[in-house]
Amino acid sequence: MTAHQAPPPAPPIGVLVELTHRCPLGCPHCSNPLALERPAAELDTETWKRVFSEAAALGALHVHLSGGEPTARRDIVALIRHAAQCGLYTNLITSGIGVSAKLWAEMVEAGLDHAQLSFQGADEATNDRLGHYQGAWAKKRAFAAMVTGAGLPLTVNAVVSRPNLHQVGAFVDLALELGARRLEVAHTQYYGWALANRAALMPPRAETEAAIRLVEAAREKLKGRLVIDMVVPDYYARYPKPCAGGWGRLAINVSPSGKAMPCHAAETIPGLEFWNVRDKSLGDIWRDNPAFNAFRGADWMREPCRTCDRREIDWGGCRCQALALAGDAAATDPACSKSPHHARIEAMAAAEAEAGAGEIRWRSYKETVGA
Amino acid sequence: MDSTTKPRLPRGVKLRRDDVRQRWTLLAPERIFEVDETAAAVLQLCDGERDLGSIVAELAARYGAPPEVVEKDIVSMLGGLKDKRVLET
Numbered sequence: 001m002t003a004h005q006a007p008p009p010a011p012p013i014g015v016l017v018e019l020t021h022r023c024p025l026g027c028p029h030c031s032n033p034l035a036l037e038r039p040a041a042e043l044d045t046e047t048w049k050r051v052f053s054e055a056a057a058l059g060a061l062h063v064h065l066s067g068g069e070p071t072a073r074r075d076i077v078a079l080i081r082h083a084a085q086c087g088l089y090t091n092l093i094t095s096g097i098g099v100s101a102k103l104w105a106e107m108v109e110a111g112l113d114h115a116q117l118s119f120q121g122a123d124e125a126t127n128d129r130l131g132h133y134q135g136a137w138a139k140k141r142a143f144a145a146m147v148t149g150a151g152l153p154l155t156v157n158a159v160v161s162r163p164n165l166h167q168v169g170a171f172v173d174l175a176l177e178l179g180a181r182r183l184e185v186a187h188t189q190y191y192g193w194a195l196a197n198r199a200a201l202m203p204p205r206a207e208t209e210a211a212i213r214l215v216e217a218a219r220e221k222l223k224g225r226l227v228i229d230m231v232v233p234d235y236y237a238r239y240p241k242p243c244a245g246g247w248g249r250l251a252i253n254v255s256p257s258g259k260a261m262p263c264h265a266a267e268t269i270p271g272l273e274f275w276n277v278r279d280k281s282l283g284d285i286w287r288d289n290p291a292f293n294a295f296r297g298a299d300w301m302r303e304p305c306r307t308c309d310r311r312e313i314d315w316g317g318c319r320c321q322a323l324a325l326a327g328d329a330a331a332t333d334p335a336c337s338k339s340p341h342h343a344r345i346e347a348m349a350a351a352e353a354e355a356g357a358g359e360i361r362w363r364s365y366k367e368t369v370g371a
Numbered sequence: 372m373d374s375t376t377k378p379r380l381p382r383g384v385k386l387r388r389d390d391v392r393q394r395w396t397l398l399a400p401e402r403i404f405e406v407d408e409t410a411a412a413v414l415q416l417c418d419g420e421r422d423l424g425s426i427v428a429e430l431a432a433r434y435g436a437p438p439e440v441v442e443k444d445i446v447s448m449l450g451g452l453k454d455k456r457v458l459e460t
Contacts, residue, residue, distance in 0.1 A: 181381075
């Protein structure tokens with residue numbers, strides 16, 4: 001291993017920055033970590049700006065401004081402006097809550113390219129219940145109108161699970177009504193807070209498959225009018241999702257306090273030390289952080305991944321899920337039907353969905369922020 | 372799409388030179404399209420001012436190719452981008 005230096009990895013396509021963990025919503029499907037980061041731990045404006053400059057120099061093309069609620073940062077306009085000046089395509093991932101007309105106009109003027117707006121339900125009652133925020137529906141709709149009014153592309157992001165899966169068709173209608181250019185139907189992925197709520201959120205298999213068919217039909221019918229992307233529910237899948245497009249292959253995720261990771265759940269894996277952008281440049285981290293190289297490419301794989309003809313399609317699935325469900329981060333993701341754990345996982349999901357039990361644990365920023 | 376159509380990139384879709392990878396890219400919401408030199412030459416003319424007829428004429432002259440061949444290629448390429456919501460006519 002030491003005789004030959006490995007070639008440097010291809011540059012990342014995008015950087016997802018979690019500017020803050022502060023969030024007005026209390027979604028049960030939140031995939032952020034159980035312990036959220038404190039405002040005092042967040043990176044300052046200048047450090048974020050440097051991260052954007054380094055990301056652009058490294059070859060990133062998109063910057064996804066996320067959180068938490070990214071507009072809770074008082075410097076959001078300055079951050080958008082700097083990212084745009086670096087030549088990055090700026091994508092705001094927002095709840096739409098707390099964005100005044102004035103702030104919106106400033107963000108557009110600063111060079112915002114696209115807004116992705118979350119909805120927790122396709123009607124007022126469901127949306128406000130699952131977002132755990134009374135009045136969210138009206139604020140989100142007002143935000144959508146500001147986006148389309150400015151001529152910017154709008155994505156409606158709908159995270160679905162058992163309480164709202166029946167609304168998939170209504171989400172398509174909502175996206176059309178709001179004038180969205182893109183709809184993302186994201187089946188809940190069970191990480192962080194969502195994993196703790198899995199019994200309350202896991203949908204039945206038949207309903208899940210019907211929802212997938214509905215989305216696929218809508219995608220075909222609305223071609224040229226609405227782009228529809230789907231994040232599939234992997235407990236019922238045949239093959240796992242290529243998590244983050246492959247570990248350290250396409251994307252970098254930076255936490256509010258500056259930890260750079262291949263995905264935002266990566267910290268759950270013991271034994272990996274993630275470098276901080278306060279201490280290292282993004283390029284150094286991407287190339288040299290052993291944690292980024294731990295599961296990069298296909299060399300780390302064991303059977304059945306190692307000889308699988310899908311190894312460079314699925315990239316072994318998700319490392320965090322392998323750890324959470326199989327107890328080993330280097331195992332095949334149990335979402336894969338070739339995993340020895342798959343039958344057990346599938347049965348567990350079906351049993352949870354069948355039981356229909358499990359009380360929803362609402363998230364609260366104040367109650368789950370770390371000490 | 373006919374010769375009077377005026378294609379343009381909508382707001383939020385950007386043709387950009389990617390200096391790191393030394394190629395053209397079309398940046399769109401959650402999407403990146405690799406664009407070859409020929410396609411980039413077409414898209415640079417899709418400014419909402421020029422119509423398809425003049426775009427074809429200009430590129431046919433530039434590349435010394437028969438206009439009907441150029442038109443067929445361009446219509447096919449632009450149609451594909453329109454389906455993906457990254458081009459408007």
